[in-house]
Every structure is written in structure tokens, then in C-alpha cells.
Amino acid sequence: MNKIYFDNAATTRIREEVLREMVTNLADVYGNPSSVYKTGREARALLDKARVQVANILRADASEIFFTGSGTEADNWAIRGIAKSYKDKGNHIITSNIEHHAVLHTCEYLEKNGYEVTYLPVNSDGIVEIEDLKKAIRPETILITIMFANNEIGTIQPITEIGKVAKENGIIFHTDAVQAVGADEIDVNAMNIDLLALSAHKLHGPKGVGALYVRKGVKLEPFIHGGKQEAGKRAGTENVAGIAALGHAVELLQNEMQEKNEKVLNLRNMIIDELLEKIPYSRLNGSREHRLPGNINISFEFIEGESMLLLLDMKGIAASSGSACTSGSLDPSHVLLALGLSHEIAHGSLRISIGMYNTEEEAKILITELEAIVKRLREMSPLWNDFINKQ
């Protein structure tokens, strides 16, 4: 086990109290929520409670929350469901080129099935330009799907402005908020969000549970056919303990959001400032201002990301990289390339994602170790040696 975990954007450690309650529920509340007798009613009550808890953090109504098996499923359902339900109105979808694959690959699937998709570029800060969005709108545009916050570079999109444009043009707006829930204020009404995807394991809940918010009045095809669970739209006996755990995790997070985000933000700023100061030829990727409190994505020139991860791992530190070597493909992350970074700089990227369990002491260890690791890899790098010899 890694002693120091700085990969909270990949997943988070489940909260002690959430885990304990989940295990108790699994053991004791084993009834089927669709059954009329007591243990069934108890299970139903857990679902009802979780629905209210999730609705609260989004300022939505409980009837607008549908539980799913993951954030990925919620994104798939939103995009494919709207495409199907609004087919008569048009076949055009607008998204961005920095979306998570849950959105990108769903859009690509729709392109193969008669839909047209515009992939908006981002500026060098990793933010979608509202003017580009306005220009991309056509009479047949039925859906705008743009993520709330990016999982790699942590940039927060101008969601309120996007919602306004969508509303003015009568277009449905879905946002993948998997990284944003609990990290930024969300108000689906004030922001004109029609659908929103979230996932439990990113907010100290269990893996394999997600939710989709669907505004009242928005038509959405059922995603899984079968029984009448989730208002007949997502059949299958519910993951009761997991859903209850999602609700529990969300509620705890909501109560301490400000405090947690402040702590995380302070650590982030300290790490960014020290790394940029101590390590020459390094750069922060993505806007510093419009950024999740816990995200750092930094490139170190002349070295490659996977080597950095392996050396960090040997020191008990977990992080991630946008290098091709870590993705199983030969191309580095599409998000880093969308910023306009060269392949070389993208290969040398490191994502440090901070969570509520990280401490200042851990941050200090990370900085010290990373400084030594970058130095070591540069000394081994032909690019660095060429660069130094030319000085």
C-alpha cells in the first residue's frame, strides 16, 4: 500500500464511517426495496434518503435523481438518451475535446450512428471559449455536453455561461460533474444544468455507484429495460448499500466542503509554488485561477512521466501522468495535446491530485522526493544532456 496517496482524481479512499454503515446495511438491510414487508421498506427508505442527500448538494429535487452503476454509465445514459429522445428535433451535439472518455467515446459512437458532433477546442488555459460555443450552435443542435471540471488538468469550465447559452437557444445541457461535486458549488437551477453525472468513488464513497440528475420535464429514454426501478428508467435491483453510502458521503462532504476545500487549496498552492520555484524548466498545465482546489498538473521538460511515477512509487507516493507510456497507447493524453502542448512536454507531465486526507507533511515529502527524481531522470536523459551541452 502507498503510504502517501496523491491520486485523488483517480479515486478516493472510502470514509471510515461510510464504510462502516455500508457494511452494516449490506448485512442487515438485505430486503429488496421493491418488497412491501419491513426489510424491503427499510431498504426503500435508504434509497429515498440517499436521493434527498444527493439532490441537496446539487440544489435539485429528489425526484430528479436517478442512481446508476458508475459515472460512466450516467454520462452514457445522458448523451445516448437525449440523442434518442430528441432525434425528431435534430442530430447535432456539441462537446469539448477535453472530455473524459465516458463522454468522448459515447459521442464517437453516436457519430457512427447518424449524429453529428462538434468538438470545441479549448484555449491554452484549458477553458472552452463561449464565442466558439455560440458559433457551433445550429438549428439542429439538441445537446451541449461539456464537463464541469476536467479530470486531468482540473480546469473548471464557465458552466453558468454555457447554461445561459443553452437555455437561450432551447438546447439541453448535460455536464459531467464527476470531478466537481464536493469541490465546487453547484446549483443546477442557477446554472441552467439539465443533466449532470456524478460518481461516488471520487468523493470518498464506494466504487461502482453513480447518479444522474435529470431536470423535471426533460425527456430521457430508459437506459436499462426490465423492472420498474428508478422510475422504470434504469431497471435492476438497486445497489442499496452502495447508494446509501453515496448519499452518506455526499452529505458529509457538503457539511464540511468549505473547510475541506480551503485546506486542499492551501496544500495545492504550496506544492505548485515550491515545485515551480525549485525545479527549473517546469510548467503548470491549465489555468491556475479556474481550477479545482485539489488538482496540480505540471510538466517537467526533458523527462518522461512513467519513470517519474515508478520512482515516486518506490518512495511510497502514488500519483499519475498523461504520458503515453502510462496510457497503453503511444500518444500522450488528448487533454494535454488540446492545450497545445508538444508531445515532448505532455510526456513529461505529472498529475498530483490532493484530497482531504493529505497533510502538509506529505506535501513536503512529495516536493523533496520529486526534486531529486527529476534531477536523477534529467541526468539520464539525452535531451537534457544535449540541452546542457548547448548552453
Added chain:
Amino acid sequence: MYTEKVMDHFANPRNVGEIKGASGIGQVGNARCGDIMKVFLKIENNIIEDAKFQTFGCGAAVATSSIATELIIGKTIEDALKVTNKVVTEELDGLPPAKLHCSVLAEEALHAALWDYAEKNNITIAGLKKATECSHGCHEH
């Protein structure tokens, strides 16, 4: 995903560095692919007296460079040519499929350094072909 052998060569790479006044230098790969290997050879009387490397790349790239240099030191040029990507991979107890190209890169870096040596000395080495840049499959897509 990596074997103990790979991790050992990655964590404690042998022969990192450069040789001043090397008999042959070969560099293959490019930053676009994410791997660059540079091999320096010191050759005397047809024997590889010393080999050093510099590598930009993932764990497998470092490990393959390390073991390849280790395997060729003390060998004749002819025997060094027998250190193929297959040999390198076997010596490391295997590589993940996505990283096999790193072993190809190690072989190519060695060949490029030998080619440089041959050119500088106006000799031909039987069985040695000029390496093309990044022929290990980087631009397949």
C-alpha cells in the same frame, strides 16, 4: 506489470552516462514517441570495451538500455549483434506487450552506434543495416 528484473534495471540502471571520445554513438527514437535512447561504445580490436547510455523514456526503456549495454560489454562486434530485442526481452524475464517496442529500440540504438563506428572507420560490419529513425512502430497510427 513489470518483472523484478525490469524493476531492478530501472531502479539501478547499469552504465548510465556518456563516453568521451566514443568509437561509435547511436541515437534512436524521438520525443514525440516518448522514448529516446543514445548509446556510446568504446571499441578496441573488434571488442566492445565499454558501453554507456542515456535514455528518455518509460521504465521499460531505461531497463532495456541498461541490460543491453550490460550484455554487450566484453563481446566482439559479431557477438554483440546477437543481442537482439528478443534476447533483451528474455534477459528481463519478459516485457508487457505494450512495451515490447522498447526492446526493439535498444537493439536499434546498439546497431546505430555500431553503424556510426563502421562509418567512422570506413569498414562494413556483416549483417548490420542502417537504422531508420523510429522504425519501432511509433508512427503506426
